[in-house]
Amino acid sequence: MKFFVGFIAALICLWSSHSNAYELYLVRHFEKQPDQPNPELTEQGQTQAVKLAQFLTDKGVLHIYSTDYRRTQQSAKPSAKLLELEVTSYEPSNLTEFAQ
Numbered sequence: 001m002k003f004f005v006g007f008i009a010a011l012i013c014l015w016s017s018h019s020n021a022y023e024l025y026l027v028r029h030f031e032k033q034p035d036q037p038n039p040e041l042t043e044q045g046q047t048q049a050v051k052l053a054q055f056l057t058d059k060g061v062l063h064i065y066s067t068d069y070r071r072t073q074q075s076a077k078p079s080a081k082l083l084e085l086e087v088t089s090y091e092p093s094n095l096t097e098f099a100q
Contacts, residue, residue: 027075029069041075052075061083064086066087067092
């Protein structure tokens with residue numbers, strides 16, 4: 001396994017041609033509005049999300065996972081749109097179940 005670790009929030013993974021091998025990209029949400037409950041991304045955060053999508057275009061991504069927070073959904077959305085994938089939500093308080 002090969003890991004490119006940012007921070008956990010939006011999770012993007014892909015399978016490689018090797019049996020049971022995959023790459024996992026862990027990405028934290030991008031810059032968010034300060035001092036707000038469940039904030040949205042700032043303009044800079046939106047730009048960062050688009051740059052992530054561009055980075056992932058040739059990586060063979062098969063799945064995108066995110067929590068339901070606005071900032072994480074907005075961080076994952078450009079990648080999902082560009083790669084024509086759905087964002088699958090997961091519950092951050094139940095990571096054991098998600099990991100399985």
